[in-house]
Amino acid sequence: MTTAPATPVRTRFAPSPTGYLHLGGARTALYSWAFARHFGGTFVLRIEDTDLERSTPEAVQAIIDGMKWLGLDHDEGPFYQMQRMDRYREVLAQMLEAGTAYQCYSSPEEVQEMRERATAAGQKPRYDGTWRPEEGKTLPAIPEGRKPVLRFKNPLDGDVTWNDFVKGSITISNRELDDLVIARPDGTPTYNFCVAIDDLDMQISHVLRGDDHVNNTPRQINILRAIGAPLPQYGHLPMILGSDGAKMSKRKDAVNVMDYPAQGYLPEAMLNYLARLGWSHGDEEVFSMEQMTSWFDGSHLSNSAAQFNVEKLNWLNNHYIKQADNERLAGLAREQMIAAGAVFEGAPELALVLGMMKERANTINELAAASMLFFRAPQPESALVAQHITDAIKPVLAQFAERIATVEWSKEAVAAMIKEVLAANTIKMPLLAMPLRLILTGQLQTPAIDQVVVVFGRETVLARLAKWL
Template identity: 40%
Template sequence: MTAASPAKRPRVRFAPSPTGFLHVGGARTALFNWLYAKKYDGDFLLRIEDTDRQRSTDESTRAIFDGMQWLGLTWDEDVVYQGANVARHYADAHALLDSGAAYRDFTPPSELERLRAEAEARGDAFKFDRTLADLSASDLAQKLANNEPYAIRFRVPEGTTEWPDLVHGRIAFPNKDIEDFIILRSDGTPVYNMAVVSDDIAMGITLVMRGDDHISNTPKQILLYRALGAEVPQFGHVPMIHGTDGKKLSKRHGATAVGDYQHQGLLPQAMLNFLALLGWSSGDDTEVMTLPQLIERFSVQGLHAKAAVFDTKKLEWMNGQHLAHMPIDELAAIVAPMIEHAGLSTVAELTANHAWFCGVLELLRIRARLTDEIVAQAPPFFTDGVEYDPEAVAKQWRDAAATADILEATHDRLASLGDWEPAPMEEALRTLAEERAISGGKIFQPLRVALTGLTVSPGIFDVLLYVGRERSLTRLSRAVAFLRG
């Protein structure tokens, strides 16, 4: 065990609220926890915090599951639903009441609103005065006998609450700045901090790693752990994610839901690699890493305290790097259904012509950053004919008669070849260029438009090879007829 290894088997959790889709910030938090668990042979748990019944939806829960599964962030035990644990939250709150760590507050909501408004009018921050809840034994008994509603408030002790944060170092809060906060509402439902602490204790969580917007909740939760006689876990608060303008990431910066990127041609391994580098570094300049490499290199020492920047262009570059280096069979499995969806072929046909399909993918992925871009380049290899881009025609076929003559000669020279392979094709066409005292480009560029309809494509001899003899010669004949028509 290294010095940085945890003293006991780690148990970490990701605890999203099902009130929307899986946000990239949540996915990044989940990833950091998942990497920590994998690095130190621990457990990664998923808890759905669905106690807000009005805002929680089954659709959002499914979106969280789908996003996690697409990224490959699998969890080790059954999903915990916080809403199913309200009875335990209630019991833990009453245990604090019984021990004297909490007290009943019968103050009517209208009175609290009045006091809060008065404080605001004075320019003060409202803080609950526990003397408001002081009752004589007889008054308390009477209110209980009348079944009057009450909230349960935690009795914040004197002193300071501090912890060694794994990201920010020592953080301390004077307890005098923390009001006696409610842990159980008058309707018997727990507030966030009570439910979280109760669940984390029950789940045996050893490290709480989450966004630094939760820092203000941490002293309250530490106080609850101690009052319940539980071991306080470690805490690490990772920075917020900003857009390139330095402001908190939001929809104005583009897509913020993981599912949106899944459907924009992103590879999950590229998304993971990119997310890992939002607030963490491996200690050197290495940026492109596989998931096993991320696990091997991950450490909390590499977590940053400053905000990370979500740069979509960097994400697309990262995706291009993974596209270029992933095993071609894996890429084929991803792209084949996309080719079928585009109406260019079927998965069955691509499976039957697997070697040819992989060869086409090798050509196309070089010029692509997204899998969508591979599909966009694919039609010339699948369709019988091509449409000529007007700009390509204007640029490469300006002299129609001369171009038709060159393409006809190109057709005849290629048709005479015994082997349909790049080397003899190139030799034949370069010889043709020499015979006509023109550069190779004067043949290759018009040929590219005839084969693809475009001015840009993979290497022209590779295009000839994978388009095939019959289709290539047919397209040349069609181009000649078009130019002479």
């Protein structure tokens, strides 16, 4: 799809609130959002909460929180199916009157027996149409006290065909479909019926969803045709596989979107990663959401499953951490650093430290952990002290302390002074840098020693040197 659709574009994201926002759902939401933004359309959020046993307010909030973290703002909604019951009952009554739906008094046990008989005969297990009204057919006597379900009178012949804008043309024979239950005995409507009526009422022009819904699509198309409604265009996205190539599961994969901010990922990295997990624009790997929406016209969607790769996500997250404002990084890292024992009073400015340390950090959590060396008292291991802070090097450290007390406070000036001390004592950098690292941070792995010295500040450097000299 590369040209603007003839009708106003209206897309929707319609999760069931039975848990968290899944990565696959987040990708569906992103694509639906980007498609609407590309064509100047409307993005609708709809909560499909008719599964009363599993739907919870906490799950609704988890979905909204996940969308908010990703920055996928909806234009209308959230709409809740449970608040639309009067509308569903109105359409059900119209369909019953028009003869496109009928009352079925078969018990669940009887329907199960029908399916078992069909299976035994080598046929597809299905409802056999016992209560389907046909011309000249005599229906059974209504069992006393039994409340009926309402079934959709599915066409017996012909095919349902649609041009799926991810998978191409799909055809399913009506003979594969039985008469779907569209209302339970207590009158509450079922999933496929609600979805069809919602898409009609909300004037949804394009439905992007996971390919686990392919089998629902012919049923929804037939319901919409039965009530004379226009059809949206459908696109079904392949699933996201785990790093092992199997279906993602919460047992072995981080599938909850809100696990990722807790692990130190930035939303722009997750959006960029999810966008490429089933869609491409040339060879572009790193792009903003503004760029994506300018490109995302519904073409170049992959019809094969994508595989989640945490190394690729880490690479992108590192890119966005390096691009991020240091004050923003400080806001994200501060609380966990406090929890880890960081002391900020008298320490270097946090944003300054994070700006120096962020080059190699794949996550905010890694960045926070690596930066702790500037916010706790150094406690070098005794074996390292014995190896590096020797009697031979202490006179050199004393010279360094004397010079550092008066040197101009800049990275360039400190670097030049260190070279002068090394030259005066005819030693190489590690002989001075390693003991300085231990004295200032308690560890041997740090950024360049001139950077470390400047960030700590003259007063702190002199105080920590004095303890060893």
